[in-house]
Amino acid sequence: MSNTSDLAPLPVVALSIEQQIVVLAQAGRAAQRVLARVDGAAKATALLSAASVLRNASAEILGANARDMTAAAANGLSGAMLDRLRLDPARLEAIAAAIEQVAVLPEPVGQVIDRSLQPNGLDLARVRVPIGLIGIIYESRPNVTADAAALCVRAGNAVLLRGGSEAVHSNRAIHAAMVTGLEQAGVPRDAVQLVPTQDRAAVGAMLTAAGLIDMIIPRGGKSLVARVQADARVPVLAHLDGINHTFVHRAADPAKAAAIALNAKMRRTGVCGSMETLLIDSAFPAPHALLEPLLAAGCELRGDGRACAIDSRILPAVSADWDCEYLDAILSVAVVDGLDAAMDHIARHGSHHTDAIVTENGEAAERFLAEVDSAIVMHNASSQFADGGEFGLGAEIGIATGRLHARGPVALEGLTTYKWLVRGQGTIRP
Amino acid sequence: MSNTSDLAPLPVVALSIEQQIVVLAQAGRAAQRVLARVDGAAKATALLSAASVLRNASAEILGANARDMTAAAANGLSGAMLDRLRLDPARLEAIAAAIEQVAVLPEPVGQVIDRSLQPNGLDLARVRVPIGLIGIIYESRPNVTADAAALCVRAGNAVLLRGGSEAVHSNRAIHAAMVTGLEQAGVPRDAVQLVPTQDRAAVGAMLTAAGLIDMIIPRGGKSLVARVQADARVPVLAHLDGINHTFVHRAADPAKAAAIALNAKMRRTGVCGSMETLLIDSAFPAPHALLEPLLAAGCELRGDGRACAIDSRILPAVSADWDCEYLDAILSVAVVDGLDAAMDHIARHGSHHTDAIVTENGEAAERFLAEVDSAIVMHNASSQFADGGEFGLGAEIGIATGRLHARGPVALEGLTTYKWLVRGQGTIRP
Numbered sequence: 001m002s003n004t005s006d007l008a009p010l011p012v013v014a015l016s017i018e019q020q021i022v023v024l025a026q027a028g029r030a031a032q033r034v035l036a037r038v039d040g041a042a043k044a045t046a047l048l049s050a051a052s053v054l055r056n057a058s059a060e061i062l063g064a065n066a067r068d069m070t071a072a073a074a075n076g077l078s079g080a081m082l083d084r085l086r087l088d089p090a091r092l093e094a095i096a097a098a099i100e101q102v103a104v105l106p107e108p109v110g111q112v113i114d115r116s117l118q119p120n121g122l123d124l125a126r127v128r129v130p131i132g133l134i135g136i137i138y139e140s141r142p143n144v145t146a147d148a149a150a151l152c153v154r155a156g157n158a159v160l161l162r163g164g165s166e167a168v169h170s171n172r173a174i175h176a177a178m179v180t181g182l183e184q185a186g187v188p189r190d191a192v193q194l195v196p197t198q199d200r201a202a203v204g205a206m207l208t209a210a211g212l213i214d215m216i217i218p219r220g221g222k223s224l225v226a227r228v229q230a231d232a233r234v235p236v237l238a239h240l241d242g243i244n245h246t247f248v249h250r251a252a253d254p255a256k257a258a259a260i261a262l263n264a265k266m267r268r269t270g271v272c273g274s275m276e277t278l279l280i281d282s283a284f285p286a287p288h289a290l291l292e293p294l295l296a297a298g299c300e301l302r303g304d305g306r307a308c309a310i311d312s313r314i315l316p317a318v319s320a321d322w323d324c325e326y327l328d329a330i331l332s333v334a335v336v337d338g339l340d341a342a343m344d345h346i347a348r349h350g351s352h353h354t355d356a357i358v359t360e361n362g363e364a365a366e367r368f369l370a371e372v373d374s375a376i377v378m379h380n381a382s383s384q385f386a387d388g389g390e391f392g393l394g395a396e397i398g399i400a401t402g403r404l405h406a407r408g409p410v411a412l413e414g415l416t417t418y419k420w421l422v423r424g425q426g427t428i429r430p
Numbered sequence: 431m432s433n434t435s436d437l438a439p440l441p442v443v444a445l446s447i448e449q450q451i452v453v454l455a456q457a458g459r460a461a462q463r464v465l466a467r468v469d470g471a472a473k474a475t476a477l478l479s480a481a482s483v484l485r486n487a488s489a490e491i492l493g494a495n496a497r498d499m500t501a502a503a504a505n506g507l508s509g510a511m512l513d514r515l516r517l518d519p520a521r522l523e524a525i526a527a528a529i530e531q532v533a534v535l536p537e538p539v540g541q542v543i544d545r546s547l548q549p550n551g552l553d554l555a556r557v558r559v560p561i562g563l564i565g566i567i568y569e570s571r572p573n574v575t576a577d578a579a580a581l582c583v584r585a586g587n588a589v590l591l592r593g594g595s596e597a598v599h600s601n602r603a604i605h606a607a608m609v610t611g612l613e614q615a616g617v618p619r620d621a622v623q624l625v626p627t628q629d630r631a632a633v634g635a636m637l638t639a640a641g642l643i644d645m646i647i648p649r650g651g652k653s654l655v656a657r658v659q660a661d662a663r664v665p666v667l668a669h670l671d672g673i674n675h676t677f678v679h680r681a682a683d684p685a686k687a688a689a690i691a692l693n694a695k696m697r698r699t700g701v702c703g704s705m706e707t708l709l710i711d712s713a714f715p716a717p718h719a720l721l722e723p724l725l726a727a728g729c730e731l732r733g734d735g736r737a738c739a740i741d742s743r744i745l746p747a748v749s750a751d752w753d754c755e756y757l758d759a760i761l762s763v764a765v766v767d768g769l770d771a772a773m774d775h776i777a778r779h780g781s782h783h784t785d786a787i788v789t790e791n792g793e794a795a796e797r798f799l800a801e802v803d804s805a806i807v808m809h810n811a812s813s814q815f816a817d818g819g820e821f822g823l824g825a826e827i828g829i830a831t832g833r834l835h836a837r838g839p840v841a842l843e844g845l846t847t848y849k850w851l852v853r854g855q856g857t858i859r860p
Binding site for chain 2: 033036037116118119120122124129131132214215235253255256259260262263264267347358365369370371373374375376377378379380381382384385390391392403404405407408409417418419420421422423424425426427428429
């Protein structure tokens with residue numbers, strides 16, 4: 001600023017959004033190469049350090065969140081969105097505790113998938129390695145900043161976070177605490193980066209950064225996921241929706257069926273594992289007892305002709321109902337003629353997320369498990385179990401309905417790839 | 431044609447190329463749902479049947495190939511391309527034998543990856559399932575028609591084949607024999623489809639058929655793979671090139687190093703696993719003995735300044751040499767100062783395919799294996815072992831250098847995905 005030299009001032013060059021993403025991605029990749037050499041115990045220590053700094057920064061984080069909440073209320077955000085955005089001491093403690101849970105998960109990197117001695121004399125091992133740089137694109141929940149970063153780092157990946165603009169101050173405060181904690185324990189700051197600009201073009205630049213970002217994981221509503229899947233040139237791990245079916249077979253135990261149906265729909269209606277369509281075998285003997293607890297719990301039922309005949313409180317479904325993820329206390333109900341008709345319905349209308357059969361007939365159950373083409377297929381269980389924690393994976397980064405790389409709940413293993421280690425003794429190929 | 435009714439003639443509607451691909455893909459997906467229920471023994475029998483029909487059709491196939499060869503010669507194809515296109519009785523027998531080898535590989539579908547009983551009472555299993563519909567885009571080698579189809583079908587997938595126009599008659603004859611054989615053993619014809627049109631727009635339509643084709647595998651030269659990777663909206667399993675390094679560490683055994691270097695480069699120069707750059711530790715005591723066998727075998731060496739000083743027959747390299755996949759009897763040679771400099775060179779110039787270290791120092795070997803980020807990393811072995819058969823996988827569909835789904839040689843396992851089977855006892859989530 002001051003005229004201390006005769007040199008011309010340096011030109012100020014504004015980077016385009018695309019260039020900013022390239023710079024961030026290159027820094028992330030460089031940090032990842034360092035992180036890849038940090039062992040499991042040190043990564044765990046670094047995450048515990050991050051959780052500790054986060055706890056100590058609670059006043060700053062809650063203050064930042066209050067700014068976001070004020071702006072969001074002024075912008076007329078809905079009550080549900082305000083609730084997703086809101087932090088309080090209990091929620092912040094839950095975020096710190098979640099980081100600590102990720103810290104103590106078993107180390108995935110270096111795990112030997114298989115190893116063999118080949119006839120050609122080579123000792124061959126496939127071992128898990130980090131993927132590289134993961135991009136996370138998410139909406140208003142500030143806890144994703146910490147959760148996703150912890151899982152990525154635990155698996156040895158760098159992460160580039162792009163949160164929603166409504167949570168910008170909360171995300172920055174959480175991010176600042178995390179990287180301070182990580183850095184104190186030897187993990188490079190750039191292993192976890194938050195895209196600084198709120199320009200929406202940054203999302204497009206991330207989605208097309210093939211070769212710089214190895215995988216994109218969207219976390220948020222259907223419109224976000226749809227946009228990411230449509231525009232991405234980088235591999236995407238996600239599910240668009242969970243149009244989950246429960247088929248109550250003629251040989252179902254009526255009490256189990258009623259309990260499972262009520263739980264699958266009403267335990268939490270807003271989760272991706274909730275049942276959205278109930279298929280009732282026309283030969284199932286107790287359809288009214290199956291639906292009564294749902295109606296009593298306040299669930300709106302929308303049925304086909306035969307379903308509507310079960311109870312007068314059931315509204316007629318329209319064709320769009322069979323392809324709808326309500327995420328609400330609404331359920332479509334169809335009566336089908338047996339197992340094959342149920343599987344046909346699921347093949348036409350399902351989203352390959354989680355589908356279940358209720359039956360005491362083992363042969364029908366095994367056919368359903370084998371033939372229904374969904375990431376998760378269940379027998380005599382509630383679809384609400386579709387969750388990495390319930391699957392014993394620890395925390396999950398999301399649920400994937402794509403067919404490649406990882407399917408169903410994705411946790412640390414899904415955040416790794418593998419390489420082949422080949423050990424010879426001067427071995428040459430004839 | 432004849433005027434046998436008063437009805438107006440049916441309109442003839444020409445499908446666009448995109449619509450033709452949709453029709454083929456939908457037929458393939460329908461056939462795959464049938465194939466998914468065919469057990470391993472029946473799939474093996476079907477492939478043996480395909481091999482048998484192929485053998486019996488040798489006269490037709492060789493006749494079709496002769497037509498392709500005549501046209502190719504008239505079109506001025508190079509000798510190497512003519513050789514790739516050419517079939518003879520021995521090559522046809524090799525194709526049939528390769529199908530039989532795939533037939534008897536262990537069944538991948540249904541294999542249990544892991545299984546556990548969770549504290550919530552759920553019995554949880556991950557089992558391998560087919561991916562769905564695979565698209566194969568390939569060039570002049572007609573054996574790919576049979577090889578790729580056999581591997582896809584063995585893993586329960588349908589396949590849509592798009593071969594090179596120069597091999598159109600050969601491919602049609604091989605395809606006709608295969609599907610006849612498959613169908614005689616109960617596998618639907620549409621499980622293996624050959625795109626009938628030679629219009630190049632068909633490739634573009636396949637590459638963008640997201641949701642209809644689950645994965646594209648290009649088989650051919652670099653320009654084909656580059657085009658597929660650039661344009662595909664469907665996941666691609668491939669490698670663009672194999673810029674493979676062998677690093678001769680200061681503690682390498684000179685005799686092993688010389689044998690490995692000669693084999694890695696000269697055993698076959700045109701394969702993707704061949705060495706393209708030799709890195710010599712400046713402290714390695716026998717550089718001349720390392721290079722002499724290569725020079726004696728007729729390999730052109732292009733060196734950096736220090737490499738050129740080893741032998742006067744070494745030509746000076748230009749910067750493009752370090753990023754070049756020669757696929758020929760040409761090798762770039764650099765002298766580097768130790769392990770870290772070698773790994774830096776590989777990080778800058780490698781293609782993440784196959785890189786090797788030669789050393790008797792176990793610590794250096796383990797660092798190289800851990801830190802070099804390639805699909806295949808070798809110690810004291812020739813990079814020419816980069817091959818699914820040598821890895822004990824049976825036949826391979828290709829080698830992948832991407833980071834997701836499958837990496838390195840890809841065989842039957844890489845042609846499957848998995849799903850989660852969850853078995854409860856009326857289990858509901860609290």
